[in-house]
Amino acid sequence: MSGSGSGSTSSTGASDASDVLWLRPQRARRQPHVALSQDEIARVAVAIADAEGTDALTMRRIAQDLGCGTMSLYRHVRTKDEVFDLIVDTALGEVERPAAPSGDWLADLRQLAVAKRTVLLAHPWLARLLAGRPLVGPRALASTEYALRVVAELGLSMDDRVRVINTLHSFVNGFVQTEWEERTWRRPADEATGGGGAIDRDGDPADDWRARTLPYLRHVLDSGRYPYFSAMVDEATSHPDPEADFAWQLQRVLDGLATVVNG
Known part of the structure; x- marks a missing residue:
């Protein structure tokens, strides 16, 4: 939920806040007929x-896709890590939420x-980039502000409010990251069999992964060592339904958080 942005440090050791990505002045592009801004770069x-x-x-x-020179791009984002910060914040801005909490x-x-x-499913890279990244861009901060408003009146200490929010985010991020990984290794078999890909005693391997692994799994199942x-x-x-699994697990997470609030 918290962290510090990147910025330059002068020879005296003082940090210049205006040089942080989110506070850096937006410079107009020299070719006036094409706009270049952080939003356009992010898009x-x-x-x-x-x-x-x-x-x-x-x-x-x-720069190539923007139709500009690389040096023009560096006026707005200076490192690949800043590009990552920018696209993460842009994607988090797509998370829909009401203007104010409902009270429930x-x-x-x-x-x-x-x-x-x-949103995480719309952007396969997002869950991975979120891990360990300080979320201090304007859209991320707006999301954090909303979440803090949701739990503001629960009678919890600030530390516990943060734990509630982080527990929820950790569950969602982890679930989707696993969901994407499973989609990746299942995809070849799914495409080949029209939805197959699960372990089956009598299954017929449909791709390289299954061809390599299925004999071993058959050995494991027939060994009797793992009943x-x-x-x-x-x-x-x-072939479990990820929607149903997500709903079931999310409810268990919320049930657990409710015990913290209700004592």
Whole structure:
């Protein structure tokens, strides 16, 4: 929820706040017929990251897609890490929330969690970049401010309010990151079999991962050494519904948070 932005330090050791990404003056582009701003840079960078991943986010590539020189880009963002800060903050601005909390804090936190998952699923790179990154951009701060308003009247200490919010965000971020990883390794089998890809005693490997792993899994299942794992393979849903799983787990998280508030 908190952290410090990047900035330059003078020879005397004093930090110049105006040089932080979010406070840096916006310079007009020399070609007046095409705008260049942090918002425009973010729009193009998000599109590249969505389509090709964050490895494709080089200053040269962003400048190329913007139709400007690389040096013009450096007037607005100076490092790749600042580009990451910019696209993370831009994406967090897409999380829908009401103008003010409803007064039902559990409902408000549920709505916030669902809205955040929607945005995380729209941007495959976002959950990973959020991990350990100080969220101090204007859109992130607006989101934090709203969440703090939701829990402001619960009679909790500030530390516990922060814990409530961070617990919710950690669950959503972790769930979606796992969801994306599972989509990635399941995708080839899904495309090949029209929705297959689960472990099956009699399944036929449809891709390299399954071809490599299925014989081993059959050995594990036939060994009798892992009866609970074998029962899970036989009895659990082969292709669980992520929407249902998210709703179930989110409710358990909210139930747990309610015990903190209600004592």
